[in-house]
Every structure is written in C-alpha cells, then in structure tokens.
Amino acid sequence: MIYIGDNKTTGEIDSYSINTLNIPGIVLMENAARNFTGTIDTNLDNFLIVCGKGNNGGDGYAVARQLVSLNKRVSVFSCETSDMSRDCQINYDICRNLGIPMENDISALEELIISHDVVIDAVFGTGLDKPLAAPYDKIINNINQYGKYIISVDIPSGINGSTGETAGIAVKADRTVSFVTYKQGFLNYSAAEFLGKIKVVNIGLPEHVIKKFSNTVLMDKKYISSLLIPRLKYSHKGNFGHTLIIAGSPEFTGAAVISANAAVKTGSGLVTLAVFHECLNMLSSCSPEVMTADLSDKNRLLDLLKKVNSIAFGPGLGNNPRTLELLKFVLENSDAPMVIDADGINVLAEEPALLEKLKNRCILTPHLGEFSRISGLSIEEISKDRIKAAKDFSKKYSVILLLKGYNTIITNECDVYVNTTGNSSMANGGMGDTLTGITASLISQKYTIFASGKIGSFLHGYIGEKLSKRSFAITAEDIIRNIPFYQKKLFL
Ligand SMILES: NC(=O)C1=CN([C@@H]2O[C@H](COP(=O)(O)OP(=O)(O)OC[C@H]3O[C@@H](n4cnc5c(N)ncnc54)[C@H](O)[C@@H]3O)[C@@H](O)[C@H]2O)[C@@H](O)CC1
Numbered sequence: 120m121i122y123i124g125d126n127k128t129t130g131e132i133d134s135y136s137i138n139t140l141n142i143p144g145i146v147l148m149e150n151a152a153r154n155f156t157g158t159i160d161t162n163l164d165n166f167l168i169v170c171g172k173g174n175n176g177g178d179g180y181a182v183a184r185q186l187v188s189l190n191k192r193v194s195v196f197s198c199e200t201s202d203m204s205r206d207c208q209i210n211y212d213i214c215r216n217l218g219i220p221m222e223n224d225i226s227a228l229e230e231l232i233i234s235h236d237v238v239i240d241a242v243f244g245t246g247l248d249k250p251l252a253a254p255y256d257k258i259i260n261n262i263n264q265y266g267k268y269i270i271s272v273d274i275p276s277g278i279n280g281s282t283g284e285t286a287g288i289a290v291k292a293d294r295t296v297s298f299v300t301y302k303q304g305f306l307n308y309s310a311a312e313f314l315g316k317i318k319v320v321n322i323g324l325p326e327h328v329i330k331k332f333s334n335t336v337l338m339d340k341k342y343i344s345s346l347l348i349p350r351l352k353y354s355h356k357g358n359f360g361h362t363l364i365i366a367g368s369p370e371f372t373g374a375a376v377i378s379a380n381a382a383v384k385t386g387s388g389l390v391t392l393a394v395f396h397e398c399l400n401m402l403s404s405c406s407p408e409v410m411t412a413d414l415s416d417k418n419r420l421l422d423l424l425k426k427v428n429s430i431a432f433g434p435g436l437g438n439n440p441r442t443l444e445l446l447k448f449v450l451e452n453s454d455a456p457m458v459i460d461a462d463g464i465n466v467l468a469e470e471p472a473l474l475e476k477l478k479n480r481c482i483l484t485p486h487l488g489e490f491s492r493i494s495g496l497s498i499e500e501i502s503k504d505r506i507k508a509a510k511d512f513s514k515k516y517s518v519i520l521l522l523k524g525y526n527t528i529i530t531n532e533c534d535v536y537v538n539t540t541g542n543s544s545m546a547n548g549g550m551g552d553t554l555t556g557i558t559a560s561l562i563s564q565k566y567t568i569f570a571s572g573k574i575g576s577f578l579h580g581y582i583g584e585k586l587s588k589r590s591f592a593i594t595a596e597d598i599i600r601n602i603p604f605y606q607k608k609l610f611l
Pocket residue numbers: 129130132133136147148151171172173174175176177178204242243244245246247248249250251252255272273274286298299322
C-alpha cells in the first residue's frame with residue numbers, strides 16, 4: 120500500500136527511524152539510493168547527476184556511486200560544495216575518492232546537460248524552504264531547457280512536497296521517484312505538469328512504521344480486492360438488497376436511467392427508480408430490470424423509503440424548491456443509508472441546516488463546483504489542499520465525503536483514501552450519475568458506506584481506464600455495460 124505524506128510526515132518518519140529505531144541516516148540514504156537506482160531502465164546510460172547540498176543532494180551522490188558500480192557512465196554537477204549536510208558530505212567525498220567526474224562551475228552546466236542522455240535531479244527534496252534565487256533558478260532552467268530525459272529524486276526540485284506549489288520555478292521531470300510516501304503536494308493539480316510518471320520506493324522501513332505517521336492512502340487493486348465480499352452459492356436476490364434511485368426530471372431523464380442501470384449492473388438485488396409524475400411514462404420502460412415508482416404517490420414512496428437498503432438521491436432532479444422539499448421528506452421518513460449527488464447537493468447548499476440530518480448515514484459525492492457551493496469555500500481554497508477541505512467537511516457533518524475529480528478523495532474524517540483510477544476519456548456527462556448508481560448498489564449489497572465509496576470510485580475509474588486503451592471517449596453507457604466484467608476482475 121502506498122501512503123501519502125507531507126513534508127512534516129517525512130520529517131517524522133525520518134526522525135523516528137533515526138532516533139527511535141536507531142537506523143543511521145546514512146543507511147536510510149543508502150537504501151534510498153539503491154532503490155532509486157533499481158527503478159532506472161537498465162538500457163539507459165550517460166547520466167549527469169545534479170546535486171544540492173542537503174540530503175537530497177546526498178541521495179544524488181549515492182546514486183552516482185550505485186550507477187558507477189553498474190558500469191554506467193556518470194558525471195556529477197555540484198550546486199554547492201560548502202556547508203553540505205553530514206550525509207551529503209560523506210557521499211560527496213566517496214564520489215571524489217572514486218574519481219567520478221565532478222564539476223561545480225555553473226558556466227559549464229549547459230554543455231554538461233547537452234552532452235548527457237539522462238539528468239538526475241537531486242537539487243532539493245523535502246527541505247526546500249524558500250523561493251529559488253541564483254544560481255538555483257539558472258540551474259533548474261538549464262535542466263528544463265536542455266535535459267533530454269529527467270528523473271527527479273524524491274520531488275522535482277522547486278516543488279513543495281506539502282502543497283505542490285512551486286518556489287517560482289521547478290524541474291519538469293519525466294519521472295519522479297519518491298521515497299517512503301507519495302508526497303501530498305503531488306495531489307495538487309498545479310503540480311501535475313512537473314511530476315512525470317511517479318513511483319514510490321521504500322528505504323527499508325516496514326509498513327507498520329509508515330502507518331504510524333500517515334492515515335492517507337493511495338488505493339490500489341490489491342486493497343480494493345481485500346474489501347470485496349464474495350457471493351455465496353445459495354444467495355438469492357434478497358441478499359443483495361433493494362436500491363431506490365430518486366433522480367431525473369423532464370430535462371434530465373438520462374441521469375435517472377444511467378444511475379438506475381448502473382445500480383442494476385453493479386449487482387443490487389432489486390432497483391426501483393422513483394421519478395416525478397411527468398417523467399413516469401418515459402422512464403417506466405427505460406430498462407426491463409428497473410422497477411419504477413411515481414414520486415407523487417406518497418404512500419408508495421413511504422413504503423419504499425421504509426424497506427429499501429440504500430437510496431441514491433440527486434442526479435438530474437433539478438436545483439429547485441421541489442427537489443429540496445423532496446429531500447426533506449426522504450430524510451424525515453427513512454433511515455436508509457444515502458448517496459447524495461448533484462442536485463441533492465445543490466439543494467443542501469441552499470439549506471445547510473439539513474446537513475445535520477445526514478449524520479452517520481450519508482455519502483456525499485460532489486465535484487469541485489458542488490463542493491465549493493456546499494462547503495462555502497472557493498474552488499481556489501479547496502484546490503490548495505483538497506484533502507484538508509474534504510476531511511474538515513466530513514468531520515463537521517459526520518458524513519463520508521467523496522470529492523470527485525482527478526485523484527478522487529474519499530474520507531470519513533480520519534482516514535483518507537485517494538483514487539487514482541480513471542482519466543480524461545471519461546470527462547463527459549453522465550459519469551457522476553454512473554458512480555452514484557454503483558455506490559448505492561454496493562451499499563445495498565451490505566458494504567459499508569465508506570467501503571462503497573472506495574470500491575465504487577476505484578471500479579468506475581478502472582473500467583474507464585481499461586476501455587480508454589481502445590477507445591478515445593468513454594460514455595456512461597460504456598462503463599455500465601462493462602461493470603460486471605471488471606467487477607469480477609477485482610476479485611483476485
Ligand atoms: N527518511 C527520509 O525521509 C530520507 C530522506 N532522504 C532525502 O532527504 C531529502 C531531504 O533532505 P534535507 O532535509 O536535507 O533537504 P533538501 O536536500 O531538500 O534541501 C535542504 C538544503 O537546501 C537548502 N535550501 C532549501 N531551500 C532552498 C532554496 N530555495 N534556495 C537555496 N537553498 C535552499 C537548505 O538550506 C538545505 O541546505 C529528501 O527529499 C530525500 O531526498 C533520503 O536521504 C532518504 C531518507
């Protein structure tokens with residue numbers, strides 16, 4: 120499992136390892152360098168390693184030794200040769216003793232970069248603590264301008280590991296090999312263009328040590344598989360629950376169909392779609408597996424609200440007083456767990472007092488705009504630290520929050536899971552409605568609300584990613600059709 124941490128987390132793991140576990144810093148650095156080197160394509164050769172004076176630079180000097188021992192051609196550029204950290208100095212001295220070509224004249228840097236095939240950027244890591252000035256601005260500019268292939272050690276130099284902001288300028292890496300944790304700053308969308316392909320490597324610390332300092336996790340297939348409940352041979356439809364989808368309006372009938380069909384395909388035993396009276400004719404034949412109900416028939420609705428195992432509320436209902444009244448009615452007359460999405464969220468934003476009624480029974484699935492409306496935070500404020508914004512909201516209202524977008528965040532106020540599946544081939548209308556149907560269906564099948572959010576977002580993005588290998592744009596229908604096939608694939 121890959122844990123996410125900011126610079127503080129890195130510092131805490133570092134000091135625990137050194138001071139409590141008594142692992143000397145130089146050993147951690149050696150492990151880091153060896154594991155970093157292990158990620159480098161063995162066909163690559165002719166490396167220039169650009170080293171700063173802190174431990175990130177120390178990693179760079181240690182990587183230089185490792186590469187030389189693999190018979191690679193290696194040169195080193197030292198940004199500064201005085202006032203190095205202790206472990207950096209040790210590795211610098213070894214490189215000198217080994218006779219590795221070393222240069223520290225800035226006027227030679229451009230030519231050096233041009234004459235090497237790979238630049239390893241070991242200028243700054245988690246210790247970057249001020250804006251970049253000369254000569255570092257020039258060093259980083261040269262790397263970006265002339266580097267043919269750039270691999271950053273731990274963090275692209277110039278990026279803040281906690282926030283993802285740049286110190287004015289930053290290395291644009293083709294690959295970033297990060298130590299111990301996936302840096303929280305990498306989740307900031309503004310950092311994406313600097314990171315390249317990210318890989319996280321260990322430095323010899325067992326998972327239980329890392330876990331002490333981070334409860335924020337990048338979900339992977341193995342983790343999702345561990346959450347899945349296998350179906351027993353003798354189970355019947357009653358075991359897989361009844362999902363009520365409250366969605367759609369005359370302008371947005373598609374949202375209702377999509378959510379309902381996604382719930383069916385995810386395996387809910389029964390699915391009922393409850394719609395406004397004027398949509399009933401059109402939607403009653405939307406899918407043979409979906410039952411329909413008229414929202415104006417209050418007795419039928421009350422009966423459904425009492426007996427269903429989960430409710431999805433919101434897609435396509437319209438952001439208007441009628442939807443708000445309906446939400447109030449549903450909250451007052453049902454204890455079933457709910458997925459609230461789209462216009463369900465929009466009307467909640469109009470009447471925040473209702474949020475109190477969602478306690479411990481809801482997952483909200485806003486995208487950035489909806490989250491901005493319901494939280495009262497601007498999109499800029501949220502984007503600066505999506506994890507914090509999501510956690511704070513989840514804690515304030517005791518709900519599970521699933522903040523959609525690239526790297527979707529799912530949190531129950533303490534633990535945070537980040538979903539990395541999915542891509543922009545899925546950026547079209549109806550995707551959110553699909554996720555809502557999937558998530559509600561999972562809740563009906565006895566998954567916890569939190570687990571349903573995690574599995575739902577992973578599965579949804581996973582299908583999109585797989586289909587996008589052979590298709591340019593993926594529609595909600597494409598996803599829905601493929602749910603059962605890929606859901607099965609998640610059972611390892
Ligand atoms: N357990 C860990 O966390 C480990 C960390 N390691 C490495 O250690 C790195 C952190 O090392 P450090 O804390 O020494 O920090 P860095 O090596 O990132 O940089 C700190 C040095 O750069 C200077 N500096 C910071 N911002 C500057 C700026 N804008 N302009 C000029 N100078 C600036 C500081 O004064 C200091 O000398 C990590 O990124 C990682 O690469 C590895 O050695 C493995 C072990």
